[in-house]
Amino acid sequence: MSAKSASTTSPAFAEVLELLGRRWTLRLLWELRGGPLPFNVLRTRSGGLSQSVLVTRLTELFGAGLIADVDGGYELTARGQALVHELASLDRFAERWARER
Numbered sequence: 059m060s061a062k063s064a065s066t067t068s069p070a071f072a073e074v075l076e077l078l079g080r081r082w083t084l085r086l087l088w089e090l091r092g093g094p095l096p097f098n099v100l101r102t103r104s105g106g107l108s109q110s111v112l113v114t115r116l117t118e119l120f121g122a123g124l125i126a127d128v129d130g131g132y133e134l135t136a137r138g139q140a141l142v143h144e145l146a147s148l149d150r151f152a153e154r155w156a157r158e159r
Contacts (some may be wrong), residue, residue: 077122082107082115084145087134090125091142094133 067075078084082104089095089103101112116132119125124138134142 077118080115080118082111083119086112086115086119087124087138087142088145088149090132090134090138094128094131096131100132 085104085107086100089100095103097112097116101107101109104112116125119138120127122137123135124141125132126135
C-alpha cells in the first residue's frame with residue numbers, strides 16, 4: 059500500500075486539525091463559548107498565555123471565520139459556535155474519563 063493511498067484525512071479535516079492543534083487555540087474557543095470577552099479577560103482566563111501568542115491566535119481564529127471583533131472584545135461567529143458545539147462531546151468524554159481513572 060502506498061503512503062498516498064494510506065491517508066484517510068481529507069484536506070479540509072487536515073486544515074482544521076492544524077488550526078486546532080496550535081497551542082491555546084482550543085482553550086480560547088472554549089473560553090468564548092459563554093459570550094463575548096475583552097482581550098484582557100480572555101488572556102486572564104486562558105492562564106499563562108503571553109500577549110503576543112494571544113494576538114497571533116486571535117488573528118488566526120479571526121482569519122478562519124471562527125471569531126469576530128465586537129465592542130472591544132471577541133466573540134464566536136456562527137461557525138465558531140458550531141465548532142464549540144462539536145467540542146462539547148469532547149468535554150463530556152473528558153469528564154467521564156476523569157471519573158474513570
